[in-house]
Amino acid sequence: QIIFLIIIYVSFISLGFGSSLIGVAWPSIQAEMGLPVSYGGYISTIRTLAVIVVCYLLSKLVSRFGIGKVGLYACIIMTVAWLGFALAPSYIWLLLSAIPLGLGAGALDSALNDFMAQNYSSRYLNWLHSFWGLGAVIGPLIMSGTVAKPGGWRTAFFIITGIEAFISILLVFALPMWNKVIHKEKNINNNDRKLQDDFPLDYSHLHPLKMPGMVWSAACFFLYTGVETCIAMWSATWLVIIRGLNDAEASGLVSTYFLGIMFARMISGVVSVRVTNKQLLTFGQFLLIIGAFLLFLPIPAAVPLLVMGIASGPIMPTMIHESPRRFGPIGKSNPVGFQMGTGFVGSTLLAPIFGKICAVLGFNWYPILILILSLILLFSNGMLNRSIKNIQTA
Structure with missing residues (x-):
């Protein structure tokens, strides 16, 4: 159970990368590609639109593949997206890479939140969200350590690609654990569910x-x-x-x-x-x-x-x-x-x-x-x- 929970928390770290890394990389990207400052917002817009789409489709995805495979596929998709950012030859490439990044992030975010809410107490759910913050902290630190060196902002995206690939491997090993946790933890939220009787x-x-x-x-x-x-x-x-x-x-x-x-x-x-x-x-x-x-x-x-x-x-x-x-x-x-x-x-x-x-x-x-x-x-x-x-x- 502890190993499985650690894998879930580590997976949630990756969601923080997308929330922080693109913004802090944008001044360097803008300067290199000679783009208007406001163009950075369109990358965020496309990513978020993809998140919205996959959130509405989540129930169908989970019913077809199972929540474990949805999480795994989401991480694989994000790995490909981050590689696209690292190799981007133009602004259009960045916009295209934002689509799989949003699809993967939306699927992983919604799937993990839903799973934790159903099988763990609220304490664990709050701590899960703190790991998003950890990922959001790590992203800018990686960027600040690479942006002034050869490779610049692209090196940071390559590093994030490697981290995301490692998380995908962890989720492969975690696939057999999902159903076991559902059965063992199904009563852990009884106290939380009991609170529904008090809803006015x-x-x-x-x-x-x-x-x-x-x-x-x-x-x-x-x-x-x-x-x-x-x-x-x-x-x-x-x-x-x-x-x-x-x-x-x-x-x-x-x-x-x-x-x-x-x-x-x-x-x-x-x-x-x-x-x-x-x-x-x-x-x-x-x-x-x-x-x-x-x-x-x-x-x-x-x-x-x-x-x-x-x-x-x-x-x-x-x-x-x-x-x-x-x-x-x-x-x-x-x-x-x-x-x-x-x-x-x-x-x-x-x-x-x-x-x-x-x-x-x-x-x-x-x-x-x-x-x-x-x-x-x-x-x-x-x-x-x-x-x-x-x-x-x-």
């Missing part, structure tokens, strides 16, 4: 859009995922253009944002016993605003990036965990999946728009836009809490 609301029979409060909740997912993607995608470019850092320094500093996410998610799994989801969300969103304000100050850039990372860490897992308490246990309708899909749409739309605005008005707008989005996120969360409170007291 149950709209599981409704389409998500008809659930009271869903519009504001979906807006929170849209905005948070968009903010996280914009920070991951454009921080390195802001550091190079505005702060005057070189590509290696910028790549290393961006890793502090993901380090903050990883640390916060590990700690939130512990403190969530004594702190409510509402308190944790409010704390994270206020801290995100503080981090955005710090971007305006003449202080080391690592400080606001770390603060924003710590703020971001608990937001997404907590919103997912709070969903059944707001809308009831999952029935024929899947409010969690709907909100996650809305979040992916947010990252798809906001990242290129963010980059385009900064390309036109200048990257001095980077902290302004992050602050605006963070304030709207806090407002949306407040409106969501008010709507849920009004329903409960009606």
Whole structure:
């Protein structure tokens, strides 16, 4: 069981690569290929669209191949995608490589989350998400260590290709373990399932859009995922253009944002016993605003990036965990999946728009836009809490 869990956690590390590596590599890629700054957002858009597509197809894939093979095939596809980035002779090649990267990442992310939620307690699920942060930290560090050397950013992608191939091999050996874990761990979530009796609301029979409060909740997912993607995608470019850092320094500093996410998610799994989801969300969103304000100050850039990372860490897992308490246990309708899909749409739309605005008005707008989005996120969360409170007291 321990060996299997380690393999799952190591597999989730690979998902962090795609969230951070392309953004920190973009200043070097842009300079080498002579591309407009805003073109980096289109790579992220295509990757995210592929993620959305495969998420809707996941149930069919699992029923046909089984969850173990879906995870294995996803890693193999991502290995091919990273090799495509490393060998890319042109921008079009980068766009094409983003398609299998998104398909593989979406399948692996959804499959592992679904499997862990059904067969392990919430503590293990929270720690699983912290390993995403570890991968998001490792990616920029690899890039910062190679970007100034012969081979540059391509060397980093080759290294990631090797890591992804190694994870694929691990998943081959793990194939016989999946069904054994399902049988041995099927009762481990009994306490979590028992909590469903305490849900004051149950709209599981409704389409998500008809659930009271869903519009504001979906807006929170849209905005948070968009903010996280914009920070991951454009921080390195802001550091190079505005702060005057070189590509290696910028790549290393961006890793502090993901380090903050990883640390916060590990700690939130512990403190969530004594702190409510509402308190944790409010704390994270206020801290995100503080981090955005710090971007305006003449202080080391690592400080606001770390603060924003710590703020971001608990937001997404907590919103997912709070969903059944707001809308009831999952029935024929899947409010969690709907909100996650809305979040992916947010990252798809906001990242290129963010980059385009900064390309036109200048990257001095980077902290302004992050602050605006963070304030709207806090407002949306407040409106969501008010709507849920009004329903409960009606």
